[in-house]
Amino acid sequence: MNELFKIYQVDAKEALRIQESKNEMHQHDFEELIIGVKGRLEHFIDFKAQTYSAPFVSFVAQGKNHRVKPILQDNDIDFWVIRFKSEFIPETTFQLYAHFHENATLTFSNQPVFPDWSSCAK
Numbered sequence: 001m002n003e004l005f006k007i008y009q010v011d012a013k014e015a016l017r018i019q020e021s022k023n024e025m026h027q028h029d030f031e032e033l034i035i036g037v038k039g040r041l042e043h044f045i046d047f048k049a050q051t052y053s054a055p056f057v058s059f060v061a062q063g064k065n066h067r068v069k070p071i072l073q074d075n076d077i078d079f080w081v082i083r084f085k086s087e088f089i090p091e092t093t094f095q096l097y098a099h100f101h102e103n104a105t106l107t108f109s110n111q112p113v114f115p116d117w118s119s120c121a122k
Contacts, residue, residue, distance in 0.1 A: 001028070001029065001030045001083055001085070003083075003085075004084065004085050004087065004088050005082075005083070005084045005085070005088050006082075006083045006084070007080065007081065007082045007083075008080075008081055009078070009079065009080055009081075010070050010077060010078075010079035010080075010081060011077065011078065012072055012075065012076065012077050014070075015039065015070035015071070015072055015077045015079075016072075018068075018069065018070055019069060019070070019071075023067060023068075023069060024067065025044070025065050025066065025067050026065070026066070026067070027062075027063050027064060027065050027066070028060065028062060028063070028064075028083070029062060029063075029085075030062055030083050030084060030085050030086075031059070031060070031061060031062050031083070031084050031085070031086060032059070032060040032081065032082070032083050033057060033058070033059055033060075033081070033082040033083075034056075034057070034058040034059075034060070034068065034079055034080075034081050035056075035057050035079065035080040035081075035082070036052065036053075036054035036055060036056040036057070036058070036078075036079050037054055037055060037078040037079065037080070038054050038073065038076050038077055038078040039053075039054055039070060039071060039072055039073045039076060039077030039078060039079065040052065040053050040054065040070075040071040040072075040073050040077075041054075041056065041058060041068060041069070041070055041071065041079070042068070042069040042071060043058060043066065043067075043068050043069075044066060044067040044068075045060065045064060045065075045066040045067075046064075051071070053073065054073070054078075054079075062086060
């Protein structure tokens with residue numbers, strides 16, 4: 001990634017494209033947060049595969065081998081992916097590593113925990 005910071009949305013079209021792609025284990029030269037508002041995520045990280053239902057937040061550290069597969073739920077999905085170089089927030093990177101050391105993904109109750117961002121994307 002050439003940018004210092006990048007954010008994008010994974011909608012149904014993008015999720016289906018990822019599902020149909022080769023989608024092998026890989027690693028990044030950046031940090032990545034995946035915020036699941038709707039849908040499910042099959043995440044293979046640290047030699048374990050687990051599936052999470054939204055709402056969740058998943059952190060993938062730079063250099064960590066992983067594979068993600070977004071899964072539509074009721075024909076819908078809404079993920080936000082935030083990618084950033086460690087230089088973007090250098091003081092925070094250690095705290096992220098410490099917090100997610102044992103758990104790459106945090107799940108939440110089914111109560112609405114994320115705002116409805118659909119109106120912001122327009």
